[in-house]
């Protein structure tokens with residue numbers, strides 16, 4: 126494999142999404158910056174408990190055998206793979222794909238990477254693609270459980286918490302949308318990126334969404350993780366929302382739920398880091414649909430060669446933000462009570478470069494797209510004292526980004 130990265134004028138790639146063709150697009154964007162790509166120079170699919178390790182060793186082999194000429198030298202330049210990983214060890218499959226073209230922008234730097242291409246083609250990749258068509262009429266049906274049954278599942282989980290089986294468990298539900306026309310993912314991508322600019326808008330192999338949660342970013346030896354847990358719905362009234370944000374920051378139920386999530390991330394990163402910073406108290410992250418308690422955990426990776434961003438993501442997954450506490454017991458409760466295959470929802474999604482740097486978000490506020498069928502997902506952290514009706518309403522607020530993006 127031969128990869129070549131050349132610098133381009135940032136103005137030439139001001140609208141990264143506008144460059145994406147309909148075939149095999151991949152996306153990782155925030156505030157208009159990041160990476161888009163298309164085509165498939167190489168791909169691997171992995172399953173089971175070793176899905177991360179297998180993908181990581183495949184990637185090491187690809188990198189070892191590749192000839193890379195990179196005149197930009199930033200994280201995300203040179204050879205890059207995009208991945209989306211299953212939440213559970215079983216069922217579900219995971220994917221790592223090397224696009225044949227990647228276009229990136231970061232601040233005032235921009236670049237194009239072509240893989241296995243005649244370099245004369247690189248100018249021709251930078252022209253606006255055709256406009257995606259609208260998915261048309263959208264109808265919704267319950268997924269695995271209807272609202273009532275899901276609330277009973279939440280009540281079951283609360284009973285399991287009160288019985289002392291687990292401290293926290295995250296329960297999710299799905300909603301199945303059927304669209305009039307095959308979904309061109311570029312349509313919802315554009316709408317997600319416009320409406321939720323502070324989140325990471327992603328698409329890899331049919332998994333699409335706008336996640337506010339960065340499981341892990343590794344950049345030249347520094348690792349950061351944005352932990353979210355504890356949620357309140359927005360009302361649309363700014364004064365009321367400010368009051369609610371204050372209440373969220375003082376809510377013992379939400380602070381407890383948040384503390385579990387922060388601790389799970391800090392405990393998982395600890396062994397890989399020579400030093401770490403774990404904030405004492407969370408801040409409130411404002412999104413258009415919800416507000417979350419948020420903490421940014423940071424660390425210095427002791428041995429970057431031993432811990433690629435993908436292996437670090439593996440050690441963090443599933444954090445208590447999407448699994449629960451203790452992890453194994455919570456995952457067991459999920460598989461009994463949720464009665465749904467999460468697929469790649471709530472699994473790591475993102476990219477890795479040849480140095481092992483990368484960004485892996487948690488695939489939240491997301492959906493799995495397959496032709497005219499779109500499975501939307503949302504989950505809520507359940508702790509002692511969680512109210513099923515409140516959790517159902519919270520899940521509806523978390524489904525909004527994808528619902529609006531299709532509509």
Ligand SMILES: C=C(O[C@@H]1C=C(C(=O)O)C=C[C@H]1O)C(=O)O
Nearest residue numbers: 353354355356446503504505506
């Ligand atoms: C599980 C989801 O979100 C997670 C659960 C949260 C909570 O319960 O408060 C908050 C943010 C995320 O960590 C989801 O959006 O599907």
